[in-house]
Amino acid sequence: SQQGEEDPQALSIQEGENATMNCSYKTSINNLQWYRQNSGRGLVHLILIRSNEREKHSGRLRVTLDTSKKSSSLLITASRAADTASYFCATDKSGNKLVFGAGTILRVKS
């Protein structure tokens, strides 16, 4: 069964606005990761947050993790048309086996 569930399923915003995506998971984790997928092709790793961390930043990305609620959020600030993609959270099952969430389709309109 799928570990991570994400919402919203789809998000459409104007260029320059912020985009927030949420991910919930069911079991304890070592870390949670976010990936981006353009046009149904290969995934690109964006950011990793460990279970003992609460917030992490990377450029325009901000990730939070609440292990008590088993949830995470990804915030993309000042969005650009090039940010249009699908975004997936992933949690580690064991031995590098990642379990991916359902994903959020982000569309940034210019």
Added chain:
Amino acid sequence: SAVISQKPSRDICQRGTSLTIQCQVDSQVTMMFWYRQQPGQSLTLIATANQGSEATYESGFVIDKFPISRPNLTFSTLTVSNMSPEDSSIYLCSVAGQGPEKLFFGSGTQLSVL
């Protein structure tokens, strides 16, 4: 980071045939994985490709349907056997990077079965 070459990038196949997907990495890696992404869905792990031994399959996936080879630390193949339209998906290979928690992905193989 690892550079992964996956081919073919797409194929259209007839029901009942088989397709072999190749994954070549530019460096030696210990962990290689094969994922399936059905239309509009998330990624599901098919198996871990083990060098020099049989692949480790996840629940719901069997070797007869998805045989995997891993002859060395830079190369693996996934075969989708006796295909049906339900096998139409994107198939992705991935490898563990330095860390080694994060994964690097190939560009995927878009498979359509008629």
